[in-house]
Amino acid sequence: xxxxxxxDGAVAISGRPILRGVDLRVETGEFVxxxxxxxxxxxxxxxxxxxxRPLAHGQLRLFGTDLDHFDDWQRIGYVPQRAGATSGVPASxxxxxxxxxxxxxxxxxxxxxxxxxxIDDALEVVGLSDRRRDGVAQLSGGQQQRALIARALAGEPxxxxxxxPTAGVDVPNQLALAEALRELKLRGATIVLVTHELxxxxxxxxxxxxxxxxxxxxxxxxxxxxxxxxxxxxxxHTHHHHPRQQRHDHAPHVSSPLEGSP
Amino acid sequence: xxxxELFSLPFMQRALIAALFTGLAxxxxxxxxxxxxxxxxxxxxxxxxxxxxxxxxxTGTSPTWTxxxxxxxxxxxxxxxxxxxxxxxxxxxxxxxxxxxxxxxLITGLAGQSAASLQQYLFGSITTVSxxxxxxxxxxxxxxxTTCVGLAPQLFAVSQDQEFARVAGLNVRFYNVLVxxxxxxxVTVAMRTVGLLLVSALMVxxxxxSQQLTRSFRTTLGAAMALGTLASLGGLVIAALxxxxxxxxxxxxxxxxxxxxxVVTWPIGAWLRHRARINEPFASDPPIxxxxxxxxxxDHGPDCGHAAVEHGDHVDYVHDGHRHxxxxxxxxxx
Numbered sequence: 001x002x003x004x005x006x007x008d009g010a011v012a013i014s015g016r017p018i019l020r021g022v023d024l025r026v027e028t029g030e031f032v033x034x035x036x037x038x039x040x041x042x043x044x045x046x047x048x049x050x051x052x053r054p055l056a057h058g059q060l061r062l063f064g065t066d067l068d069h070f071d072d073w074q075r076i077g078y079v080p081q082r083a084g085a086t087s088g089v090p091a092s093x094x095x096x097x098x099x100x101x102x103x104x105x106x107x108x109x110x111x112x113x114x115x116x117x118x119i120d121d122a123l124e125v126v127g128l129s130d131r132r133r134d135g136v137a138q139l140s141g142g143q144q145q146r147a148l149i150a151r152a153l154a155g156e157p158x159x160x161x162x163x164x165p166t167a168g169v170d171v172p173n174q175l176a177l178a179e180a181l182r183e184l185k186l187r188g189a190t191i192v193l194v195t196h197e198l199x200x201x202x203x204x205x206x207x208x209x210x211x212x213x214x215x216x217x218x219x220x221x222x223x224x225x226x227x228x229x230x231x232x233x234x235x236x237h238t239h240h241h242h243p244r245q246q247r248h249d250h251a252p253h254v255s256s257p258l259e260g261s262p
Numbered sequence: 263x264x265x266x267e268l269f270s271l272p273f274m275q276r277a278l279i280a281a282l283f284t285g286l287a288x289x290x291x292x293x294x295x296x297x298x299x300x301x302x303x304x305x306x307x308x309x310x311x312x313x314x315x316x317x318x319x320x321t322g323t324s325p326t327w328t329x330x331x332x333x334x335x336x337x338x339x340x341x342x343x344x345x346x347x348x349x350x351x352x353x354x355x356x357x358x359x360x361x362x363x364x365x366x367x368l369i370t371g372l373a374g375q376s377a378a379s380l381q382q383y384l385f386g387s388i389t390t391v392s393x394x395x396x397x398x399x400x401x402x403x404x405x406x407x408t409t410c411v412g413l414a415p416q417l418f419a420v421s422q423d424q425e426f427a428r429v430a431g432l433n434v435r436f437y438n439v440l441v442x443x444x445x446x447x448x449v450t451v452a453m454r455t456v457g458l459l460l461v462s463a464l465m466v467x468x469x470x471x472s473q474q475l476t477r478s479f480r481t482t483l484g485a486a487m488a489l490g491t492l493a494s495l496g497g498l499v500i501a502a503l504x505x506x507x508x509x510x511x512x513x514x515x516x517x518x519x520x521x522x523x524x525v526v527t528w529p530i531g532a533w534l535r536h537r538a539r540i541n542e543p544f545a546s547d548p549p550i551x552x553x554x555x556x557x558x559x560x561d562h563g564p565d566c567g568h569a570a571v572e573h574g575d576h577v578d579y580v581h582d583g584h585r586h587x588x589x590x591x592x593x594x595x596x
Contacts, residue, residue, distance in 0.1 A: 050429045073431030080425045087422050089297040089469065092478035099419040103430045108412055135477035138538060155430065172545075 001064040010057035036211035074103035077157030085144040100151035122153035142173025283403035285494030289486035290410035292465030297421040304462035310336030312366030320373035337442035386457035386513030474531025493520035546574035
């Protein structure tokens with residue numbers, strides 16, 4: 001069954017069309033990189049694929065089931081774009097990773113042996129086994145990012161979405177991350193990675209999809225970081241060593257006290 | 263009156279039971295509120311519940327139940343506002359603060375009651391708790407505690423990262439409203455113990471205290487509940503044993519005792535965090551060049567007083583802003 005089938009997908013945020021006419025089909029075992037400049041709509045596309053953003057138009061099928069009827073969420077892993085894994089209260093690395101196992105746990109049941117094994121395995125894959133008892137706040141930014149990936153892995157998903165996992169992560173941690181993703185790929189997982197800079201992940205990518213202004217500008221063989229921004233893709237040359245741009249506002253921010261950003 | 267006689271009095275026993283259950287329930291919900299960075303939500307709901315109490319006084323029904331109802335309404339309202347526009351939740355909270363308090367005082371006046379009758383709900387009056395009140399307190403508190411502990415994995419995941427929880431297939435809206443309703447219920451439970459204006463202290467201060475020393479969520483939750491119980495029972499006993507003639511009110515005593523716990527723990531937590539930062543291993547990249555230190559006045563060792571920090575396969579001694587690594591008979595700058 002095809003993990004992702006999006007036909008003529010469109011997304012609007014606060015009434016403003018953001019994605020238009022997006023067709024995307026991802027086959028089992030593929031490693032797809034969603035590339036593009038900031039504000040090109042690649043994060044929005046991933047949020048639409050995970051059901052976080054409703055489609056204004058078009059049809060999305062996950063594992064052959066229409067999104068409206070899809071409830072096999074344990075088959076999907078999601079690593080949201082986050083600055084860190086901390087919250088207002090301390091939590092250990094193990095606890096954060098274990099919360100990813102909820103997709104397969106029933107209400108009010110203790111962790112089974114299989115649950116514990118999956119959590120241990122997820123920690124092992126990202127190389128944080130020896131830090132399991134530490135608080136996530138004690139980890140570096142890159143290690144926290146790896147903990148978030150382990151959280152998605154704990155549910156043993158078949159299809160994994162990662163939104164900018166390497167943003168602001170130092171090189172040793174990027175390498176550790178690439179190692180974890182290589183392991184997943186070997187196990188046959190389907191991976192959709194959003195990034196504006198592939199770095200050490202480039203070797204893993206089977207297929208590149210480049211977004212530009214809410215549409216798919218390129219879909220095919222992997223590109224180098226430079227080619228993505230080449231003029232022939234119609235992209236203004238934004239060299240990746242420049243400081244990152246501010247987050248692109250899809251909908252103009254007109255706010256009043258009780259209406260936050262969309 | 264001796265202490266033994268005091269504790270054999272029925273009103274004192276009722277007060278102790280009410281304090282015990284309040285002390286357990288309030289920090290349990292409070293942990294999830296602090297985790298969501300909504301520490302002041304309890305305070306907002308407390309203010310809203312003032313209107314509920316006033317409605318009870320006006321209609322002649324039990325203020326406990328009207329307070330529960332109005333606080334739940336307020337909690338759901340806060341959740342709806344938060345969901346629609348998450349950036350400005352604090353403004354919504356502020357509006358509820360003022361609306362709730364002003365509405366409460368106004369309706370109390372309309373009911374022909376004096377401010378004094380509102381006073382016992384604002385600052386608590388644990389020693390006037392009736393047998394029915396105790397039963398209601400036990401029931402509601404037990405409900406709050408079992409939900410907070412039983413659904414801990416789900417509530418933790420939703421409070422930690424909403425978007426992740428949604429993609430994991432959890433009904434995030436349900437759990438958000440559940441936390442808000444639990445907060446509203448525990449506000450009313452704590453109303454008789456510490457009063458509506460101090461409710462938030464019992465929900466937040468024990469959590470703030472316990473997280474000075476803890477690293478995991480589970481121990482934070484457990485320790486907060488233990489500290490909350492300790493503070494509410496301790497505060498009540500201190501107030502009861504105060505010398506004759508001194509008017510020591512239980513509500514503020516409980517809150518101040520709880521705060522005293524924080525004041526004692528905070529320096530310890532700050533010192534532990536400082537030590538953890540100092541002892542964090544250095545990145546194990548090899549040094550850029552071999553640079554020998556100048557003549558060194560003493561030998562570094564376990565007792566030299568300088569922090570020994572892991573650096574790859576050896577330790578560096580932190581010495582006046584330098585890192586000295588033993589190398590043969592001399593020290594290298596690392």
